[in-house]
Amino acid sequence: MHRALAHFRLGPMNLVISISLFVFFSSIWLVLLPRFCRLWSRFFLLALSWLPLDARLELVEHQFRMFRLQIPCFRMEPVLPSLQILLLTAGLTALLFAATFLLSKSQTPIIYLLRGVLLLQGTALAYFAIWPLRFPHTPDSYLGALMTAGIGLISVVPFLFGLTYYIFDFGLLKKAFLTALTMTYLALFLPFQVLLQALVLQKTVLFMPLLYIIFGMPVSVLLIIAFYSWGMTWQFRPARASR
Secondary structure, three states, X not given: OOHHHHHEOOOHHHHHHHHHHHHHHHHHHHHHHHHHHHHHHHHHXXXXXXXXXXXXXXXXXXXXXXXXXXXXXXXXXXXXXXXXXXXXXXXXXXXXXXXXXXXXXXXXXXXXXXXXXXXXXXXXXXXXXXXXXXXXXOHHHXXXXXXXXXXXXXXXXXXXXHHHOOOEOOXXXXXXXHHHXXXXXXXXXXXXXXXXXXXXXOOOHHHHHHHHXXXXXXXXXXXXXXXXXXXXXXXXXXXXXXX
């Protein structure tokens, strides 16, 4: 039996604590979210003035009944890949794919991961070589969706931890600390993630499928899993103190 199962105690008090933490952090996040949006806007404006980013910043208003939110989003023109970029990317992709055969068998997980990423980029290359004008997405829509999805993911962290972490007997302070740390980290990580992808997409939309499938929301989900896994290694409360 896994050691965590020995500390699974969904008694009345633990259930009350779980619900209370969920309500508390969800409420705090809703209160602070407009301020985070303003902070992100200032960060993006600073980046536009310092970095070689050909874009403009726009505040997109979202209305949720009585709750109004202005989310900062980049606006830029979609750039299709030129023949030179297609050839260079294809050559580099083929070279890296061939290099995976030189790795040792002990690195098999890394080999398959790299090959999967390179095959994904290969399909993007084939698509843009054959049907470049049929690509339905733009940097505007993608980056806006990434911001919105990132905010949504941060919003559900208390709910996810309520189902998977609060049910274990770590104590109130540890549960609160892990939740606050995870949400804060994601809130600070999100603008950097969007900015870096904007710097890539301003050159060409060729890499949008790779950014979306590999370096988009999956990265944020893996960060949550990493924080959760770290929290599960913490010391449980002694049995006497949990009664």
